[in-house]
Amino acid sequence: MAASFKSDEARFKIALCQMLVTSDKERNIVHARKAIEEAANKGAQLVLLPEIWNSPYSNDSFPVYAEDIDAGGDASPSTAMLSELSRNLQITIVGGSIPERSGDKLYNTCCVFGTDGKLKAKHRKIHLFDIDIPGQMTFKESLTLTAGDSPTIVDTDVGRIGIGICYDIQFQELAMLYAARGAHLLCYPGAFNMVTGPLHWELIQRARAADGQLFVATCSPARDTNAGYVAWGHSTLVGPFGEVIATTEHDEAIVIEEIDYSLIDQRRTFLPFQKQRRGDLYQLVDVQRRNTELTK
Amino acid sequence: MAASFKSDEARFKIALCQMLVTSDKERNIVHARKAIEEAANKGAQLVLLPEIWNSPYSNDSFPVYAEDIDAGGDASPSTAMLSELSRNLQITIVGGSIPERSGDKLYNTCCVFGTDGKLKAKHRKIHLFDIDIPGQMTFKESLTLTAGDSPTIVDTDVGRIGIGICYDIQFQELAMLYAARGAHLLCYPGAFNMVTGPLHWELIQRARAADGQLFVATCSPARDTNAGYVAWGHSTLVGPFGEVIATTEHDEAIVIEEIDYSLIDQRRTFLPFQKQRRGDLYQLVDVQRRNTELTK
Numbered sequence: 001m002a003a004s005f006k007s008d009e010a011r012f013k014i015a016l017c018q019m020l021v022t023s024d025k026e027r028n029i030v031h032a033r034k035a036i037e038e039a040a041n042k043g044a045q046l047v048l049l050p051e052i053w054n055s056p057y058s059n060d061s062f063p064v065y066a067e068d069i070d071a072g073g074d075a076s077p078s079t080a081m082l083s084e085l086s087r088n089l090q091i092t093i094v095g096g097s098i099p100e101r102s103g104d105k106l107y108n109t110c111c112v113f114g115t116d117g118k119l120k121a122k123h124r125k126i127h128l129f130d131i132d133i134p135g136q137m138t139f140k141e142s143l144t145l146t147a148g149d150s151p152t153i154v155d156t157d158v159g160r161i162g163i164g165i166c167y168d169i170q171f172q173e174l175a176m177l178y179a180a181r182g183a184h185l186l187c188y189p190g191a192f193n194m195v196t197g198p199l200h201w202e203l204i205q206r207a208r209a210a211d212g213q214l215f216v217a218t219c220s221p222a223r224d225t226n227a228g229y230v231a232w233g234h235s236t237l238v239g240p241f242g243e244v245i246a247t248t249e250h251d252e253a254i255v256i257e258e259i260d261y262s263l264i265d266q267r268r269t270f271l272p273f274q275k276q277r278r279g280d281l282y283q284l285v286d287v288q289r290r291n292t293e294l295t296k
Numbered sequence: 297m298a299a300s301f302k303s304d305e306a307r308f309k310i311a312l313c314q315m316l317v318t319s320d321k322e323r324n325i326v327h328a329r330k331a332i333e334e335a336a337n338k339g340a341q342l343v344l345l346p347e348i349w350n351s352p353y354s355n356d357s358f359p360v361y362a363e364d365i366d367a368g369g370d371a372s373p374s375t376a377m378l379s380e381l382s383r384n385l386q387i388t389i390v391g392g393s394i395p396e397r398s399g400d401k402l403y404n405t406c407c408v409f410g411t412d413g414k415l416k417a418k419h420r421k422i423h424l425f426d427i428d429i430p431g432q433m434t435f436k437e438s439l440t441l442t443a444g445d446s447p448t449i450v451d452t453d454v455g456r457i458g459i460g461i462c463y464d465i466q467f468q469e470l471a472m473l474y475a476a477r478g479a480h481l482l483c484y485p486g487a488f489n490m491v492t493g494p495l496h497w498e499l500i501q502r503a504r505a506a507d508g509q510l511f512v513a514t515c516s517p518a519r520d521t522n523a524g525y526v527a528w529g530h531s532t533l534v535g536p537f538g539e540v541i542a543t544t545e546h547d548e549a550i551v552i553e554e555i556d557y558s559l560i561d562q563r564r565t566f567l568p569f570q571k572q573r574r575g576d577l578y579q580l581v582d583v584q585r586r587n588t589e590l591t592k
Binding site: 126127128130131132133134147149150151170171172173174176177199200203204206207210211241242243269270271272273276277278279280281282283284285286287288 | 422423424426427428429430443445446447466467468469470472473495496499500502503506507537538539565566567568569572573574575576577578579580581582583584
C-alpha cells in the first residue's frame with residue numbers, strides 16, 4: 001500500500017463500467033477505453049470492468065479471444081490498453097477479466113493496474129463456474145479453463161483490494177480470508193445469469209460486505225438477450241453494513257459513487273465482530289499464508 | 297438421529313411461534329403452552345420458540361427470571377412445560393431461550409426436547425450481544441450473562457439441527473461448522489431490534505441458508521413498543537437457495553410451513569459448492585471436533 005494511505009481518511013470515487021460486450025474484440029477494447037475515460041473524466045479514481053469484457057462468454061470463444069498477458073504488448077491488446085489508460089489518467093483499474101492464455105492453458109483472469117500503469121496483480125478465477133440446473137442453466141468453465149491457485153489481494157492508491165471473479169463470490173471463505181488480510185474493498189467482476197442473478201447476486205454481495213464489514217463492488221456485462229449466455233447486469237456497490245450504496249439495472253451504465261473507508265472503522269466499532277469471534281471454537285486457516293509463515 | 301431418518305424423504309411441518317412476551321412469567325408459560333398446542337394441532341412436528349420468551353429481555357430481568365434447568369422440576373417451570381408438551385404431543389421442540397442459572401453464573405440458553413420429552417441438547421449463547429451504536433442501540437449482555445463454550449448440533453426425529461441464539465447468527469463460522477457437521481436445519485431463536493432488524497435480520501438468515509445450502513428458521517418475540525427492548529419480529533423460514541419460504545410481520549403469529557429436506561440435495565447437485573471448495577487455499581477448523589479426534 002502507498003505509505004501515505006490512511007484508510008480512515010480515504011474517500012474516493014469508484015466507477016463500475018457495465019458494458020455491452022460483443023463478438024468484435026477490437027470494438028470491445030475501444031468501447032472499454034471510452035467507458036474508462038468517461039469514468040475518469042467524472043472523477044473516478046478506481047474503475048472496475050466486467051467479467052470477460054473483450055469476448056463473448058462461451059467456451060467456444062475463450063480460446064479464440066484469449067491473450068498472453070505475460071508477453072504483453074501486441075500479445076495482449078486488452079491489457080495494454082488498461083495499462084496505458086491507468087498511467088495516462090492516473091487511476092487504478094481493476095480490469096474485469098479476459099481469457100488468458102499461458103502456455104497450453106487458459107484462465108479467466110483479472111488484471112489490476114496502478115496509477116503508474118504497472119500491472120500490480122493478476123487474479124486467475126479460483127472457483128470455476130461448473131453448474132447444472134436442469135432446464136434452467138448449465139455451464140462448465142472447466143471444459144476449457146484451468147482454475148487459478150492463489151487468492152489475490154493488492155495494495156493500491158485506493159486501499160487494499162481483494163479480487164474475486166464471479167463464482168468466486170459464492171465461496172465465503174475467500175472473502176473471509178481477504179477480510180482477515182485487511183482488505184478494505186472486495187472487487188468481483190461477475191456475469192451472473194438470469195437464474196443465479198435473481199437468486200443470489202445482490203444477496204451474496206450484501207452478505208460478504210456485512211459479514212466482512214467492508215466494501216464490495218461488482219461489475220457485470222450489460223444484458224444482451226441475443227447472446228448465448230445472458231448476463232443479469234445489476235452492477236452494485238455495497239457498504240460495510242451490507243447496505244446497497246449504488247446499483248443499476250441491466251442496460252449499459254457507468255455507476256459512479258463515493259467510497260468512504262471511514263465507515264469501515266465506524267461499523268466495526270458499533271458491531272465488533274472481529275473481537276467477538278470465538279477462536280476457541282472455530283478458525284479459518286489461510287493455507288498459503290500459514291505455509292509462508294511456517295517456512296520463514 | 298433416529299436410525300429411520302432419511303433426509304431425502306423427509307417432509308414435515310415446522311411452526312415458528314412469534315409470541316408476545318410480558319413481565320408476568322406465569323402468563324408467559326401459559327401463553328407458550330397454548331401456542332405450542334395450537335401449532336401441534338395444526339400438524340407441526342417441530343416447534344420453535346423465540347429468544348428469552350419467559351422474561352423481559354433486559355439485564356435487570358435475567359437474574360430474576362432465570363431457572364436452574366439442570367435441577368429441573370419446580371426449579372425450571374419453563375422447561376418442565378416444554379418437556380411435558382413434547383412428550384404429550386410427540387413433537388420436537390426447540391425451546392427458544394430462557395435465562396439459565398447454573399451455580400453463580402447466568403446463561404442465555406436454548407433447550408431442545410425430543411418426542412419422548414427428554415432434553416436432547418442445551419445450547420448456551422456463544423456470542424453475547426454487546427453492541428454500541430450511539431444514539432440508536434446499546435446493549436451489553438455480558439454485564440450479566442456468561443457465554444457458552446460449545447456449538448450445539450442435535451439429531452432429532454426431524455433431522456440434524458444446529459442451534460444458535462440471536463447474535464450467534466452474525467458469526468458465519470458457526471453456521472459453516474454446523475453445515476460441515478451435516479446439519480439440515482439451523483434454528484436461531486432471536487430478538488433483533490429496530491436497528492439491527494431492518495439492517496441484517498433477513499439478509500443474514502438468507503445468507504446462512506444460501507451459503508450452507510440448508511434450511512434456516514428464526515423465531516422472534518412479537519414486537520412490544522412499550523418494552524425496554526423493542527423486538528423486530530419477522531420470524532422467518534428460509535430454504536437452501538436462500539429463498540424466503542415463509543415469514544410474518546411483527547405482531548403475534550404462528551408461522552406454519554412445510555420443510556422438504558429433499559431440496560437440500562437438489563440444491564447441492566445444482567450448485568456443488570461442497571465439492572468445489574478449495575481446501576488447498578482455506579479451511580475452517582472446527583476446534584472442538586479436531587481436539588476430540590486428536591485425543592482419540
